[in-house]
Amino acid sequence: MQLELSTEDEAFREEMRTFFTTQVPAEIRETVIAGRELGRDGYVETQRTLNAAGLAVPHWPVEWGGRDWSDLRRHLWLEEMQAAGVPAPLPFNVSMIGPVLAQFASQEMKERFLPATANLDIWWSQGFSEPDAGSDLAGLRTSAVRDGDDWIVNGQKTWTTLGQYGDWIFTLVRTDPEAKKQAGISMLLIDMTTPGLEVRPIQLIDGGHEVNEVWFTDVRVPGENLVGEVNQGWTMAKFLLGNERVGVAPVGTVKRNLARAKRLAGNQLNDPLLRARVAELENELLALELTALRVAAHSAGGEPHPASSVLKLKGTELQQAVSELVLDLAGPAAYSSGAGAGSDLPEWTHLAAPAYLNLRKASIYGGSNEIQRQIIARTILGL
Amino acid sequence: MDFTYDDEQVALRDAVRGLATRAYGDFEQRRRVVAEDPGFSEKVWTQLAEMGLLGLPFPEEVGGVGAGPVEVGIVAAELGRVLAPEPFLTSVVLAGGLVAAAGTPEQQADVLGRLSAGEAVLAFAHHEPWGSPGPAARWSPTATTVTASDPDGTWLLGGVKEPVAHGLRADLLVVSAALPAGGTGLFLVPGDGPGVSRTGYSTYDGGRAARVAFDGAPAIRLGAPGVDQSATIVAAAAQARVAACHEALGAMEVALSATTDYLRTRKQFGVPLATFQSLTFRAADMYVSLEMARSATLWAAMVLASGDRERAAEAASRAGLQVSRSGRHIGQEAIQLHGGIAMTAEYLVGNLTARLTALDHLLGDGHHHLTTLAAGVGDYGALDPLTGRGSKEEHA
Numbered sequence: 001m002q003l004e005l006s007t008e009d010e011a012f013r014e015e016m017r018t019f020f021t022t023q024v025p026a027e028i029r030e031t032v033i034a035g036r037e038l039g040r041d042g043y044v045e046t047q048r049t050l051n052a053a054g055l056a057v058p059h060w061p062v063e064w065g066g067r068d069w070s071d072l073r074r075h076l077w078l079e080e081m082q083a084a085g086v087p088a089p090l091p092f093n094v095s096m097i098g099p100v101l102a103q104f105a106s107q108e109m110k111e112r113f114l115p116a117t118a119n120l121d122i123w124w125s126q127g128f129s130e131p132d133a134g135s136d137l138a139g140l141r142t143s144a145v146r147d148g149d150d151w152i153v154n155g156q157k158t159w160t161t162l163g164q165y166g167d168w169i170f171t172l173v174r175t176d177p178e179a180k181k182q183a184g185i186s187m188l189l190i191d192m193t194t195p196g197l198e199v200r201p202i203q204l205i206d207g208g209h210e211v212n213e214v215w216f217t218d219v220r221v222p223g224e225n226l227v228g229e230v231n232q233g234w235t236m237a238k239f240l241l242g243n244e245r246v247g248v249a250p251v252g253t254v255k256r257n258l259a260r261a262k263r264l265a266g267n268q269l270n271d272p273l274l275r276a277r278v279a280e281l282e283n284e285l286l287a288l289e290l291t292a293l294r295v296a297a298h299s300a301g302g303e304p305h306p307a308s309s310v311l312k313l314k315g316t317e318l319q320q321a322v323s324e325l326v327l328d329l330a331g332p333a334a335y336s337s338g339a340g341a342g343s344d345l346p347e348w349t350h351l352a353a354p355a356y357l358n359l360r361k362a363s364i365y366g367g368s369n370e371i372q373r374q375i376i377a378r379t380i381l382g383l
Numbered sequence: 384m385d386f387t388y389d390d391e392q393v394a395l396r397d398a399v400r401g402l403a404t405r406a407y408g409d410f411e412q413r414r415r416v417v418a419e420d421p422g423f424s425e426k427v428w429t430q431l432a433e434m435g436l437l438g439l440p441f442p443e444e445v446g447g448v449g450a451g452p453v454e455v456g457i458v459a460a461e462l463g464r465v466l467a468p469e470p471f472l473t474s475v476v477l478a479g480g481l482v483a484a485a486g487t488p489e490q491q492a493d494v495l496g497r498l499s500a501g502e503a504v505l506a507f508a509h510h511e512p513w514g515s516p517g518p519a520a521r522w523s524p525t526a527t528t529v530t531a532s533d534p535d536g537t538w539l540l541g542g543v544k545e546p547v548a549h550g551l552r553a554d555l556l557v558v559s560a561a562l563p564a565g566g567t568g569l570f571l572v573p574g575d576g577p578g579v580s581r582t583g584y585s586t587y588d589g590g591r592a593a594r595v596a597f598d599g600a601p602a603i604r605l606g607a608p609g610v611d612q613s614a615t616i617v618a619a620a621a622q623a624r625v626a627a628c629h630e631a632l633g634a635m636e637v638a639l640s641a642t643t644d645y646l647r648t649r650k651q652f653g654v655p656l657a658t659f660q661s662l663t664f665r666a667a668d669m670y671v672s673l674e675m676a677r678s679a680t681l682w683a684a685m686v687l688a689s690g691d692r693e694r695a696a697e698a699a700s701r702a703g704l705q706v707s708r709s710g711r712h713i714g715q716e717a718i719q720l721h722g723g724i725a726m727t728a729e730y731l732v733g734n735l736t737a738r739l740t741a742l743d744h745l746l747g748d749g750h751h752h753l754t755t756l757a758a759g760v761g762d763y764g765a766l767d768p769l770t771g772r773g774s775k776e777e778h779a
Contacts, residue, residue, distance in 0.1 A: 001392070001453050002385040003685035005769060009384065072384060083765075259765040275757035280704075283679075283756065286766050287705050290678035293768070294386040307674045314671055376670050377663035381643045 005076075013076045016055075020084035024049055029085035033256065035351045037208065038087055040123070040165045047089045047120040056089045057118045061102050064114045075296035082252025092124040092161075093117045097170045100187070100240050104228035113189070125166030125192065127157040127214055128237070134159075135371050137172070137237065138181040142216060144173035144188055149223040151175075151188060153196075153216045159365070163199050163212035166192050172233050185233035189225040196220070206354035207337070241367065248308070248366075249315025251289045257322045258285060264348055265329050281321055288314050306380050313372040316362035327356040384769070386681050392457055399461040402430055407465035410731045416468060417589035421552035423468040429501045437475050438499025440622075441483050446496035452622060452687035456629035456680070463633025466731075466738055468589055470504065472630060472745075473548040477623040478505035478557045485569050485606040485615045494555065494571065506553035506574075508544035508595050509616070522747040524616040525567045529597065531560035538570060538604050539578070540597040548745075550574075550593030551583030558602065559616065566611030570602035577601060588741040589734065618692055621699035624746040625687055628680040628699075628706040631742045635676060635710060638717040638735045639669050645721050662720055669713050676702075676709035682768060700752040707749030710739040 005013065021029075028042045050056040051065070059074055060066035069077070081088060098117050101110055116122045133139040142155025153173060160169070169190050176184030190197065196219040201209045228236060258281060268274055288311070295305040326348070327334055333349035343350065363369040377383040388396065406427045407413040416424050431437050440455050441447025455476060462471055475498065482494045482505070497503035511528045529542030540560050550556070553574045562568045572579060578600030583593040606612070643666055646657040656662055683702035687695045714736030718725040725732040743749070 001388060001681065001685055001688075003682070003689060003769070005384050255765045262760065262764070269761050272757065275760050276753055278760045279753055279757040282760065282766055283701055283704050283753075284675065286682075286701060286768055287675040287679045290682045290768055291674055293384060294678055294681075297384045297386055307678075310671050310674045314675065370664070373664045373667035374660075376667035381639075381663070381666055381670060383643055383646055383657040383663040383666060 005072075009072060009076065012073055013080060016077050016080040017084065019053065019055065020081050020086045023053065024084070024086045028087065032087055033085040033260070034347065035355050036347075043087055043090055043165075044120050044123075046087050047093075050086075050089060051119045056120075057094050057098060060094075060098055060114075060118070064098075064102050064110065065118050071296045071298070072293075075292060079252035082250060083256055085256065090120060090123065092126050092170075093120060093122070096126060096240050097124050097189075100170075100236050101227065103239060104187075104232070104236050109224070109227070123162075123165050123167045125160050125163045125169040125214070127160060127169040127171035127190070129159045130156060131158055135368050138185070138234070140172055140174060140185065142171065142173050143177065144175050144186065144221070147220070151221040151223065151226070153188065153190065153219040153221055155216050157214040157216075158202070158211075160199070160212045160214045161210060163192075163214055164201065164209065166199070168192060169197075169214060170227075172237055175233075176231055179231065182234040184231055185237070186230050187227040187233040187236050188221055189227060190216075190219065190221050194219050194221070204358070205360075206358040208354065208358065210358070249288060249292055249311035250319055251285070251292050251315065254285060254315070254319050254322055255289070257319075257326070258282060261322060261326050261329060264326065268329060277325065281318065281325065284314070285318055288318060309372060309376050309380065312366065313369050313376075316369060319362050320356075320359050323352075323356045323359045327352045386678075388453075388457070392454065395454060396457045396461060398434065399436065399458050400464070402427075402434065403461050403465045403467055406430075407467055410466075410734075411729075413466055413468065413589075414729065420583075420591070421549070422585070422589065422591035423470065427467070428469050428504070431469060431471065432499065432501025435499075436471070437479075437501055438495065440476065440480065441491075441495045441499060445483075445488075445491045446499040448499075452625055452684045455622075455626050456684045459626040459629040460633035460636075463630035463738070464637050466589070466634065466734055470506075470549045470590075472623060472626055473507060474498070474505045474553070476626045477619060478507040480619040480622050481507060481557050481569060481612075481615065482571075482605065484619055485610075485612055487606060490571070490603075490605060497554075503554040504549060504552055505555050505557060506547050506549045508547045508550060508556045508558045508572075510544060510546060512543055512545050512594075522620075522751050524613040524620065526559040526561045529558065529560045530563075531568055531570060531602065532563055538602045540570060540572065540600045540602045543594060543596045545594040546586070546592035547595050548586075548590060548592050550595045551581050551591060556595065557605065558597070559612070560602075562611070564609075567613050567616070568610070569605035569612045569615065571605055572597070572600055572602045586741065588737045590741065614692075617696055620746050621696045622687060624699040624703050625680065625683045627742045627745055628676070628683065628702045631706050631710045631739055632673075632677055632680050634735045634739050634742075635673050635713045638713050638732060638739075639666070639673055641732050641735075642666060642669065642717045642720050656720075665716055665720060669716050672709040672712045676706045679705035697756075700747070700755050703747055704749050704752040704756065707743050707752065710743055711749075714739040 024046055028046055031038050047056055057065045058067035058069050058077060062068050101113055128137060130140045144151040144153045169192055171188050171190055172185050173188050174184055175186040196217040198215045200213045202211045202213060204210060291307050291310055295308045298305040330349040330352040333345045334353040336343055336345045336350050337353045339350050435448045436458050438447035439450045443449045459472060479495060479498050482491060498505055529544055531538055531540050540558060556572045556574055558570045558572050559567050560570055578598045580596045581593045583591055586592050646662055647655055649656050679702040683698040686698035717732050718736055721732050724730050
C-alpha cells in the first residue's frame with residue numbers, strides 16, 4: 001500500500017494540470033465552470049486542441065492515437081481535465097464509437113473514420129435508445145432491410161444527446177426479425193444528411209435543448225457502413241457499454257462544483273446545518289474519489305475491479321446532491337431562471353434550477369442506477 | 384498510489400485469519416467464551432502474543448514488532464470478521480499506543496514488554512460518568528472529574544472512570560486525570576492497587592466493562608512531569624479509531640456476505656428471497672456502503688503511516704464518519720433482510736450489528752466527527768486525498 005503517487009505519475013499530473021489550464025482557452029473553461037451552455041464550437045475547438053497534443057483519445061489503440069497509459073494515468077488525466085473546467089472530449093466519439101471501430105471495423109473503415117473521429121471532424125451521435133427500448137436495449141425495433149448492396153432503415157431513435165450537432169449517427173438496428181432479441185441486431189453508421197433522416201428536438205424540464213428524436217423513413221445506407229458482421233451488434237454494444245472502467249464517476253467535476261458551492265455560499269456558510277451538509281458531501285465525495293483511485297490503481301490484468309460498479313451509482317448521486325445544494329443556496333433567487341442581462345441577481349442563481357433539474361438525468365442514463373444495483377446484486381453478490 | 388497489500392501483508396492476514404477462524408469460526412464457540420469471565424479466551428490471547436500480534440505496533444527495542452497502522456488494521460479486520468472478543472483494540476492499540484507515545488523508555492520497555500508477551504492486559508480508563516461535564520464533553524481528550532495530586536511527591540488519583548472497557552480484567556490501567564496545574568496527565572495504576580475499587584459488568588456487544596473508582600490511589604506518572612497529554616490522547620485515539628474502522632470493516636464484510644447467503648437460500652412464498660428485487664437492491668446498497676467505507680479506511684491507514692499527526696487526526700475523523708454511516712446502514716439492513724432470526728442472540732448477524740454499534744461509539748460517532756469536520760469546511764476549496772489537504776487556491 002502506498003498513498004503517494006510515484007514521482008513519474010506526480011510529474012504527469014502536473015503536466016496535465018499545466019496543459020489544461022494554459023492551452024485550452026480561458027473563455028471555454030469559464031463557460032464550463034459557470035455551468036453555461038457550451039455550443040458546438042467550444043467542444044470542437046477544445047477537442048482539436050487536445051488531439052493536436054495527443055490528449056484526446058489516450059485509451060484508443062496506439063496506432064490510432066492511443067497513449068498506452070495506465071488506468072491511473074487516465075484517471076489523473078480526466079480528473080485534472082474536469083478540475084480545470086475543460087470539456088471532456090466528446091464521449092460519443094472517443095468513448096463509444098471510436099473504441100468499437102478500432103476493435104471491430106475493417107481496416108478501410110478504421111482509416112476512413114478514426115482520425116476524423118479523434119479530431120471531431122465528424123460529430124457522432126448515438127442511436128441506441130428507442131421509445132420502447134431504454135435500459136432494456138434488446139427490445140429495439142428500428143429495422144434495416146437489405147436492398148441490393150444497401151440497407152433500408154425505418155424506425156425511431158430517441159434521447160439522442162446533442163443530435164442537433166451530429167454529422168453521423170451510429171445505430172443499433174434489427175437486421176433479423178426472426179432471431180431471438182439480442183441475436184438479430186447489427187450496427188450501422190449513418191450519415192445524418194441522408195434523405196429520410198429527420199432530427200426533432202425534445203424539450204426538457206430545464207428548458208434546454210439537449211436531446212432529440214431521430215426518425216428514419218426509408219433511409220438508404222450503403223452496405224459498407226455496416227460495422228463488423230451482420231447480427232454482431234449486440235456484442236459491440238456490450239463492448240461499448242462495458243469497456244469504460246475509468247471516468248464513469250465525474251469526481252473532478254463534482255469536486256469542482258462543491259468547492260464552487262462553498263464560494264457561492266458566502267455568509268450562508270455560517271449556518272452550522274449547512275456546514276454539516278457540506279462536510280457530509282465532502283466526506284462521501286472523498287470516499288468516492290478514493291474508490292475511483294482504488295479501481296484505477298488496480299493493476300491486476302483485464303478483470304474490472306468489483307468496486308467499479310459503485311462509481312456510476314454513487315457518482316451520479318453525489319453529482320445530483322451537489323446540484324441540489326447549489327439550488328438551495330440560491331433559494332428564492334433561483335426563481336430568476338429566465339432572467340437575462342438586466343437582472344440584479346448573480347448569474348449562478350439563474351442557472352441553479354435548470355442545472356438541478358437537468359441533472360436528474362444522471363441516475364437514468366448510461367444504465368439507470370437501478371440497473372447498476374442489478375449488476376451489483378447479480379454479478380458481485382451473486383443474487 | 385496503491386491500495387493492495389504486499390506479500391508480507393497478505394501472509395499476515397492469512398495467518399491471523401487462520402488463528403481467528405480456528406478460535407471463533409464456529410460462532411457457538413464465541414458465544415461460550417463471552418458467556419464466561421473475563422469475556423475473552425486467555426488461551427487465544429496467549430496465541431495472539433505468540434504470533435507477535437500484541438506487540439505489533441511497538442518498536443522492537445521494547446519487545447514489539449515495529450509494524451505500522453496498515454498491519455494493525457489487517458489484524459483488526461480479521462478479528463472483526465469473527466467478532467473475536469479479545470481486547471486487541473482497547474488494550475494493545477489504544478492503551479498500549481498511549482504508553483508508546485507518552486511513556487519514558489523504561490516505562491515502555493516494562494509495560495509494552497509485558498503487554499507484547501501476553502503477560503499484562505491493559506485498559507484505558509478515560510471516559511467519565513454522565514453528568515458533569517455532560518454530553519458535550521463526550522470523546523473529549525481531557526479529564527475533568529478524575530483528578531491527580533502529588534501532596535508529598537507521590538501521585539494520588541481520585542474520582543470515578545466509567546465505563547472502562549475490560550477494566551476489571553486489566554492488570555494495568557492507563558488513567559487520564561486532571562493535573563493540579565491544569566491540563567490532562569496520564570498515569571499507570573495497577574488494577575488491584577491500593578485505593579482502586581472495580582465493579583465489572585457485561586456489555587451489549589458481549590464485551591466487559593467496569594466502573595473504576597480511585598480513592599487516593601497511588602499512581603505513576605506516564606512520561607515526563609509537567610506535560611499536558613491531551614495531544615497524545617488525540618493522536619492515540621486517531622490510531623485506535625482507524626484500527627476500529629478496520630475491525631468494523633471486517634464485521635461489515637461478514638454481515639453482508641451472511642445476508643446475501645441468506646437471501647439466496649431462505650425461501651418465502653415458495654421462492655428464494657433473492658427473487659425479490661426490493662431485497663436484492665437493498666443488498667446492493669449495502670455493498671456500496673461497504674466499498675465506500677473500505678476506501679476511506681484503507682486511505683486513513685496510509686495517511687497514518689505517513690506520520691503527519693495533523694493529517695492523521697483529520698483522516699481518522701473522515702474514516703470514522705464514513706464507517707459510522709456505513710456501519711449503521713449495513714448493520715441495520717443485515718438484520719432487516721434476515722428477518723426475525725437476526726434478532727436472536729445465537730445468530731451471528733445481530734451480534735455483528737451490536738459490535739458495529741459499540742465500535743461506532745468507542746472513539747467518536749458519526750455526529751461527533753461531522754461536527755469536527757463541519758467546523759473547518761470554510762478553510763479550503765476542494766479536498767485532495769493524495770495530499771490530504773484542502774487546496775485554498777482554485778483550479779482555473
